[in-house]
Amino acid sequence: xxxxxxxxxxxxxxxxxxxxxxxxxxxxxxxxxxxxxxxxxxxxxxxxxxxxxxxxxxxxxxxxxxxxxxxxxxxxxxxxxxxxxxxxxxxxxxxxxxxxxxxxxxxxxxxxxxxxxxxxxxxxxxxxxxxxxxxxxxxxxxxxxxxxxxxxxxxxxxxxxxxxxxxxxxxxxxxxxxxxxxxxxxxxxxxxxxxxxxxxxxxxxxxxxxxxxxxxx
Numbered sequence: 659x660x661x662x663x664x665x666x667x668x669x670x671x672x673x674x675x676x677x678x679x680x681x682x683x684x685x686x687x688x689x690x691x692x693x694x695x696x697x698x699x700x701x702x703x704x705x706x707x708x709x710x711x712x713x714x715x716x717x718x719x720x721x722x723x724x725x726x727x728x729x730x731x732x733x734x735x736x737x738x739x740x741x742x743x744x745x746x747x748x749x750x751x752x753x754x755x756x757x758x759x760x761x762x763x764x765x766x767x768x769x770x771x772x773x774x775x776x777x778x779x780x781x782x783x784x785x786x787x788x789x790x791x792x793x794x795x796x797x798x799x800x801x802x803x804x805x806x807x808x809x810x811x812x813x814x815x816x817x818x819x820x821x822x823x824x825x826x827x828x829x830x831x832x833x834x835x836x837x838x839x840x841x842x843x844x845x846x847x848x849x850x851x852x853x854x855x856x857x858x859x860x861x862x863x864x865x866x867x868x869x870x871x872x873x874x875x
Contacts (some may be wrong), residue, residue, distance in 0.1 A: 707827030
């Protein structure tokens, strides 16, 4: 069994184990407006990289890779686009960007975080580029976007081996998913706002990220 075959199995096992949505369906909101839940908003931010960890259901999940912080520049690393071609995330330089990082779109918190990015930005999407990065395959991301009717967010995949996660210190090695984070990057590729949720089951403060992005326009 090769790495690409193992990844969906490992990801589904993690989702089932932690009690989130199952792998049968990426969206339950195809025929109605998305129903937002009362998911706690994270207070503060965790650190990234080796030696750091994220809490989930009382357990600490270790992070791997080189840590990143506000004031750092985007690091060059490839992620996969919907057509499986590769994009260097640092090559998106030139616009203000909000990059939403989620473990898997097949979870309630990740689903809500992505809808919030798309629907609650109060017109920012006309001036700011919105991205979501997860370990879901590009095919699953495309299916999610179509089912959720999200067309103002660019979905990028770290399914090929977790290179983005390791480059940014956001890879949870055990379940092979990404930590939950939101970052705002200016036109010169400098990270001006960064929050990594200390608990995987909480939402980042999306409104604070939106406000940070507005200040860069």
